[in-house]
Amino acid sequence: MxxxxxxxxSLPPEAEELRQEVREFLHKELADYPAVLRSxxxxxxxxxxxxxMGEKGWIGLTWPKKYGGGERSFFERYALLEELLAYGAPVxxxxxxxxxxxxxxxxxxxxxQCHRILPGIIKGExxxxxGMSEPDSGSDLASIRTKADKVDGGYLIxxxxxxxxxxxxxxxxxxxVRTSPPSENRHAGMSQFLINLKQTKxxxxxxIQNLAGEKHFNMVVFEDFFVPEEDRIGAEGDGWQQxxxxxAFERSxxxxxxxxxxxLIELIREAKLDPSKKAQEQIGRLIAHLATLRRMSIxxxxxxxxxxxxxxxxxxxxxxxxxxxxxxPEIAHRFARTEASMTAATDFEQVRAYITQAAVSFSLRGGTxxxxxxxxxxxxxxx
Amino acid sequence: MNELRQIxxxxxxxxxSDQVTKNLKEQAEAAVFPEKxxxxxxxxxxLHVLVxxxxxxxxxxxxxxxxxxxxxxxxxxxxxxxxxxxxxYLLAGAGITPPDGIxxxxxxxxxxxxxxxxxxxxxxxxxxxxGRKADHVAVVTEEGIALVKAEDYSLTENQNIAAEPRDTLxxxxxxxxxxxxxxxxxxxxxxxxxxxxxxxxxMTGAIEWILEASVQYANDRVQFGRPLGKFQAIQQNMAExxxxxxxxxxxxxxxxxxxxxAEEGDIDSTFEIAAAKTRxxxxxxxVTSHAHQIHGAIGFTYEHDLHFRTRRLWSWxxxxxxxxxxxxxxxxxxxxxxxxxxxxxxxxxxx
Ligand SMILES: Cc1cc2nc3c(=O)[nH]c(=O)nc-3n(C[C@H](O)[C@H](O)[C@H](O)COP(=O)(O)OP(=O)(O)OC[C@H]3O[C@@H](n4cnc5c(N)ncnc54)[C@H](O)[C@@H]3O)c2cc1C
Numbered sequence: 001m002x003x004x005x006x007x008x009x010s011l012p013p014e015a016e017e018l019r020q021e022v023r024e025f026l027h028k029e030l031a032d033y034p035a036v037l038r039s040x041x042x043x044x045x046x047x048x049x050x051x052x053m054g055e056k057g058w059i060g061l062t063w064p065k066k067y068g069g070g071e072r073s074f075f076e077r078y079a080l081l082e083e084l085l086a087y088g089a090p091v092x093x094x095x096x097x098x099x100x101x102x103x104x105x106x107x108x109x110x111x112x113q114c115h116r117i118l119p120g121i122i123k124g125e126x127x128x129x130x131g132m133s134e135p136d137s138g139s140d141l142a143s144i145r146t147k148a149d150k151v152d153g154g155y156l157i158x159x160x161x162x163x164x165x166x167x168x169x170x171x172x173x174x175x176x177v178r179t180s181p182p183s184e185n186r187h188a189g190m191s192q193f194l195i196n197l198k199q200t201k202x203x204x205x206x207x208i209q210n211l212a213g214e215k216h217f218n219m220v221v222f223e224d225f226f227v228p229e230e231d232r233i234g235a236e237g238d239g240w241q242q243x244x245x246x247x248a249f250e251r252s253x254x255x256x257x258x259x260x261x262x263x264l265i266e267l268i269r270e271a272k273l274d275p276s277k278k279a280q281e282q283i284g285r286l287i288a289h290l291a292t293l294r295r296m297s298i299x300x301x302x303x304x305x306x307x308x309x310x311x312x313x314x315x316x317x318x319x320x321x322x323x324x325x326x327x328x329p330e331i332a333h334r335f336a337r338t339e340a341s342m343t344a345a346t347d348f349e350q351v352r353a354y355i356t357q358a359a360v361s362f363s364l365r366g367g368t369x370x371x372x373x374x375x376x377x378x379x380x381x382x383x
Numbered sequence: 384m385n386e387l388r389q390i391x392x393x394x395x396x397x398x399x400s401d402q403v404t405k406n407l408k409e410q411a412e413a414a415v416f417p418e419k420x421x422x423x424x425x426x427x428x429x430l431h432v433l434v435x436x437x438x439x440x441x442x443x444x445x446x447x448x449x450x451x452x453x454x455x456x457x458x459x460x461x462x463x464x465x466x467x468x469x470x471x472y473l474l475a476g477a478g479i480t481p482p483d484g485i486x487x488x489x490x491x492x493x494x495x496x497x498x499x500x501x502x503x504x505x506x507x508x509x510x511x512x513x514g515r516k517a518d519h520v521a522v523v524t525e526e527g528i529a530l531v532k533a534e535d536y537s538l539t540e541n542q543n544i545a546a547e548p549r550d551t552l553x554x555x556x557x558x559x560x561x562x563x564x565x566x567x568x569x570x571x572x573x574x575x576x577x578x579x580x581x582x583x584x585x586m587t588g589a590i591e592w593i594l595e596a597s598v599q600y601a602n603d604r605v606q607f608g609r610p611l612g613k614f615q616a617i618q619q620n621m622a623e624x625x626x627x628x629x630x631x632x633x634x635x636x637x638x639x640x641x642x643x644x645a646e647e648g649d650i651d652s653t654f655e656i657a658a659a660k661t662r663x664x665x666x667x668x669x670v671t672s673h674a675h676q677i678h679g680a681i682g683f684t685y686e687h688d689l690h691f692r693t694r695r696l697w698s699w700x701x702x703x704x705x706x707x708x709x710x711x712x713x714x715x716x717x718x719x720x721x722x723x724x725x726x727x728x729x730x731x732x733x734x
Contacts, residue, residue: 001595003625006633008640010734019730086726261726269722281707284714288661291654291729292634298734299633316626373622374615380598380625382612 003380004313008295009302014072015079022083025056030089035347038088039262039354042255043216045169046090047127053091054124059098063106067118078254078301085258096166097121100249101128101174104192108234108242113194117172130250131161131175131195131220132243139371142186142240146222147178148193154228155179157193157202160221165365167205167218170197176243179236190239194231202226212357244311250366252300252314257293257321259362260328263355264290266348267332274337282331289324293317312379315372322363329356384450387443392450394427399458408691411461412546416516421462421485430464431481433472438480440471445580445642449635452581456588456699459691461547463487463513465581470521473574476566477528484518486530487511489552491578491703497554499526502562504536504554510702514538514550522554523574528566529559543698545691568648576656578703580638583659586667586699587628587635589692593674594628596689597621600678617677624673627666634659641733654716654732657709664700664709671696 011019029052037044053059061077063069070076084091102121105113120126137143146159157177167173173195180189197203202225207215234242264286271279296317303310332352338344340353363369377383384392402420411417424430432448434440441447448468455464463485470488471481489508490497497506504522514520515538522529535558539551565571598621601612611617641655671693675682682689700706720728 003594004629006629008633008636008734016730023727082726082730265722265725268717268720268725272718272722275718277711280714280718281711282714283717284657284710284712285661285665285706287713287717287725287729288634288658288710291658291732292630292637292662294729295633295637295734296630313629316629319622320626320630370619373619376622376625377612377618380621382598382601382618382621 004316005303006296006299006313007302009075009298009305011075011079011298012073015075018072018076019079019083022058022080023087026083026087026089030087033088033090035088035262035266036342036350036354037090039260039351040090040092040358041085041088041259041262042095043092043165043214043358044088044090045092045166047093047124047169049090050094050124050127052124053094054122057122059094059124060102060118060122063102063118063122067106067114068122069118074301074305075298078298082254082258085255086261088262092166093127093169094121094124095255096130097126097128097172099253100130100246101172103249104174104242104246105194105233107245108192108238110230112230113233117194120171126172127166127170129164129166129170129173129197129218130246131164131167131173131177133161133163135160135162139368141176141243142190143182144176144178144190146175148191148227150179151226154226154231155193157195157222157225157227160219162219163208163217164205164220165217167197167220168207168215173197173220174233174246176239179239187240189237190243191236192233192239192242193227194233195225195227196231199225210361212354247367248309248311248314251318251372252304252310254294254297256314256318256366257290257297257324260325260355260359261290263328263332263351266351267328267335270335270346270348276335279335282335286324286328286331293321293324296320312375315367315375315379318366319363319369319372319376322369325362326359329359332356387441388447388450391429391432391443391447392454395429395451395454398423398427399454399460403458403460405688405691408459408461417462420460424462424464430467431471433468434475434481438475440475440481445639445646446636448581449584449639452584453588453591453635456585456590456692456695457592459545459589459592459695463516465578465585466512469574469577469581470519472577473521473523473528473566474530474563476569477563479528479530479561479563482519482530482560485513485516486519486521487513487517488521488523488574489514490523491575493572493575493704493708497522497524499524499529499559499562502529502559504529504531504557504559507551507553509551510541510543510549511552513548514552515540515548519560520552522559523565523571525571527562527564529562531557531559543702545694545698547695547698568645573651573653575703576653577642579660579709580642580652580656582699582703583631583638583656583663584635586663586696587631589696589699590628590631590663590666590670593670593689593692593696594621594625597624597674597677604679611677620673620676624670627669631663631666631670634662637734644733650733654713657704657713660704661706661709661713664706667696667700 431440641652
């Protein structure tokens with residue numbers, strides 16, 4: 001009995017060609033980009049960099065040409081993402097739009113919405129955030145209370161979204177809200193909306209500082225915020241199905257095991273200065289995990305390419321990836337000869353300081369460990 | 384899966400499901416050799432999967448052998464199947480036609496040197512799988528491969544945790560029946576790695592069986608008025624186990640696929656083998672621990688089928704290089720690279 005399918009895939013030559021092209025671009029663009037900034041991985045923000053990515057045609061790589069997309073394969077996109085992450089490029093501005101908001105609009109949006117929204121994303125000019133979580137609704141997303149009431153020509157939205165990464169610098173949010181009151185069927189009565197964040201009336205966005213001192217996520221409050229009818233994505237009531245598909249995109253990429261790779265690189269640099277049998281073995285073990293996760297992640301890309309549902313396998317990779325990424329600072333800590341700090345003299349200690357703080361979020365964001373394991377348990381037939 | 388591989392998979396699955404009963408495994412641990420099964424396996428040509436057709440084999444790929452190795456692990460078959468597959472492969476590669484009967488290979492451990500000079504073999508090989516049941520041994524030396532007859536060396540019996548024979552063979556100037564060069568492109572170390580690769584696949588087979596048995600047990604066993612699997616604590620543990628099992632499967636396939644590429648001369652597959660053995664040996668720890676936890680006391684009995692796999696996992700993860708051995712090997716290789724070359728290097732590896 002096979003519970004999951006991790007068929008092996010080799011990346012096609014065109015993906016490897018693109019990889020080289022991306023590598024050269026990054027070497028040129030980010031030659032002096034400091035290690036500690038690289039370690040922010042896809043949380044690093046730089047709208048100018050995103051615009052350059054857009055000029056290259058590297059946002060919306062797989063999307064239809066009629067919207068400005070590249071109509072290239074998921075394997076090419078996979079190689080592109082790997083290189084960006086390996087280099088620690090500041091892709092945070094456009095990452096969410098490229099990964100999930102665009103694909104959600106493409107799949108469930110109207111032709112008009114596609115034409116209106118996607119070209120801006122593709123140019124690296126239009127950035128998105130995810131409006132799912134609320135103060136009283138985290139893992140239990142179906143319990144959200146933010147609601148949209150029908151009015152002339154559209155809806156009025158009231159409620160609060162929270163942990164909204166990037167809301168303060170984004171143009172749009174895709175919000176999941178209630179369009180009818182909770183009923184017997186918990187998953188009914190929700191819809192997704194395009195929220196124009198430049199429209200300030202009825203909207204308050206307050207950044208929330210995280211434990212590392214960064215202001216990435218936000219509290220977003222809606223008070224009679226008007227959304228026109230044409231900004232609803234999909235049919236009224238289809239929100240839950242759509243958000244489930246969106247989460248599959250959110251969880252399926254290489255960022256789920258590559259976001260602490262800068263620490264591994266610095267750990268290797270450090271171990272080369274002060275070689276020990278113990279460090280060598282620990283590094284070897286991490287590489288064995290890395291190579292295995294990569295195989296599994298490429299297999300998930302293969303599922304996207306063949307249009308089969310990657311949700312279960314993506315949950316497996318995300319869960320294993322988070323364990324692996326969270327071990328990294330623990331292992332680095334065991335080999336450190338000095339103290340980690342953001343103001344330390346070495347890249348190793350700076351990166352270690354950053355990743356040590358960031359890593360605890362890796363098994364929360366995008367679905368917690370417990371929720372992912374619940375999904376896997378369902379795949380095993382236990383639920 | 385190609386046609387040959389599918390046929391192979393179906394053949395072994397049928398053969399092992401029919402014949403590898405609990406009784407047979409218990410008997411084997413009590414030193415009753417499963418003669419009939421051993422012969423059936425030989426007659427099916429499974430042991431010659433890696434031998435070229437012109438030497439009586441099927442000219443299969445490593446990925447074909449993987450199907451067999453995985454089934455050996457899945458069914459905990461108490462026979463030297465992968466050992467014979469490797470021995471026959473090595474002999475054929477050295478230009479020696481594999482003899483009838485059981486042929487295993489030795490040494491199977493790092494840093495055990497056996498020498499071959501003018502057709503004469505000298506040295507000691509410890510923990511040789513099924514040495515006592517072998518009719519012949521393919522001896523691996525820096526100087527080449529030598530075929531020796533069982534009567535021509537002395538043997539001391541030993542065993543692993545799973546009661547599989549692991550014997551000491553002493554060659555005191557043993558005259559070989561035939562000798563030849565190491566198969567082209569191979570070294571003593573890469574042959575050791577082949578052993579690790581086979582164990583990786585066997586372990587994956589055992590892990591898959593254990594996962595299924597554990598899920599089944601979680602659904603069947605009722606406590607507090609509900610199947611165990613309905614309790615969230617159990618679901619979480621089963622999910623963790625399943626994730627590691629999936630990683631094991633991916634890593635094992637990767638190693639065999641790389642070994643096939645290496646055979647075509649494209650790459651050296653030691654890294655993928657090392658990664659697989661490291662990753663899967665670690666999985667073995669997670670999986671055996673969760674499996675015994677869910678099974679409760681019944682799983683701790685000799686009566687229950689579980690231990691045939693878990694005891695093998697505890698043995699196999701040590702054999703042909705433990706996780707720490709191979710992790711160290713990988714680490715040594717990585718530390719020769721510049722830190723910034725890690726990623727570019729990794730992307731040259733086959734997936
Ligand atoms: C860095 C970061 C960025 C984020 N960005 C966004 C964003 O852009 N947009 C957005 O919408 N959200 C975002 N989130 C929110 C994220 O999706 C939630 O944190 C996550 O869904 C968990 O919700 P919660 O934090 O309310 O925790 P809770 O759901 O309250 O859970 C707390 C703990 O209890 C566990 N738990 C909960 N329910 C169960 C259960 N049934 N069984 C067992 N254990 C359970 C959880 O696994 C967790 O360990 C972000 C979070 C972080 C950390």
